[in-house]
Amino acid sequence: MAFPHVWSATEDNQPTGSTPIGQGDDYIAATRQMVRERIGLEHNFDFTNDAEQGSHREGSARVWVSETEPEDPIPAVTAETVGQLKKGRFWFKPSTGEAFVYDLGTAAWKAINITGAQLIGLVTALSAKSTVAAADKILILDSSAGGAGKLITADKFATAAQGVKADNALPAASYTAADVLAKVKTVDGVGSGLDADTVDSLHASAFATADQGAKADAALPASSYTAADVLTKIKTVDGSGTGLDADLLDGQHASAFALASWFTSGVAGSWSSHSIPSGSRWVPPAGLYIFRSESNVSIQVYDGSSFHLVAPIGTGGMYLTNGSILGVFNPLGSPKTVYYRKLL
Secondary structure, eight states, X not given: OOOSSOOOHHHHTOSOTTSOHHHHHHHHHHHHHHHHHHHTTTBOOOTTOGGGTTXXXXXXXXXXXXSSOOOOSSSSOXXXXXXXXXXXXXXXXXXXXXXXXXXTTTTEEEESSOOHHHHHHHHHHHHHHOOOOOSSEEEEEEGGGTTEEEEEEGGGSOOHXXXXXXXXXXXXXXXXXXXXXXXXXXXXXXXXXXXXXOBTTBOGGGSOOXXXXXXXXXXXOGGGOOHHHHHHHHHTTOSTTSOOOOSOXXXXXXXXXXXXXXXXXXXXXXXXXXXXXXXEEEXXXXXXXXXXXXXXXXXXXXXXXXXXXXXXXXXXXXXXXXXXXXXXXXOSSSOEEEEEEEOO
């Protein structure tokens, strides 16, 4: 911290005998200012409160460190001087590690920590205060009785045997789920008698019984149930008399085939006929079964531009018409008759 005035040896000798009178008061005022600045580091210099001027700032006093007891802060504690020490004094004794505060009430230093020797002395003093004399008892401080001594009988304390048991006891911190699991694993398994609630988080209802296990061993693996395997088995029992009702035959529905009844049934159960003039061609409507009963007509097929001969004169046969391709041609000079049945 820098002060407004430097207090040096030269400054300490001012004013001198040759200093002008008018300058002397300046030196006096500067000296007072320097004193206030330096003492004010740890003391109050509140110009508005005369009662606080010169008192220690709270918490600013240094700790007194020495092997010997410091002199009393104020030799005689009076009503006038108590206020000056109300913040207390602190003394630390390095050799014993003790700490003391100055007790204004007794005008003495009071220890705030207790050494072993002091504790023994305290117990001795308390024992002297006790009016009860009994063997096998221990004296303790009773806070409820203002710190007076209190005798406790021996049965309130553990015996030597109990102490051994306590030393050999399992610490509560060691009794963990992980530790129990590790121990159970050393004795579990067949014959252990353990009746688990679940196995891998599954209840018994999730597992097969013994007879179910036998069924499972005899069961067909799912990988064997393939379309190819089914086809192989069906082929061993298909055919006439099996009762199988297929949806397709070589990929075709039944509507793509002519029924046998179409070739055995007709209009009112009789034949019908159509007369073809000489040099004429007849393209019958669809759904007729044509039987060429006379040998002088030919069967032709239309390819989109012209008719082509497929069954010449003199050949027999029967034909199913579709109404556009099949044609019956009479090349001779007289009308010819063609017989047919209408399909169902």
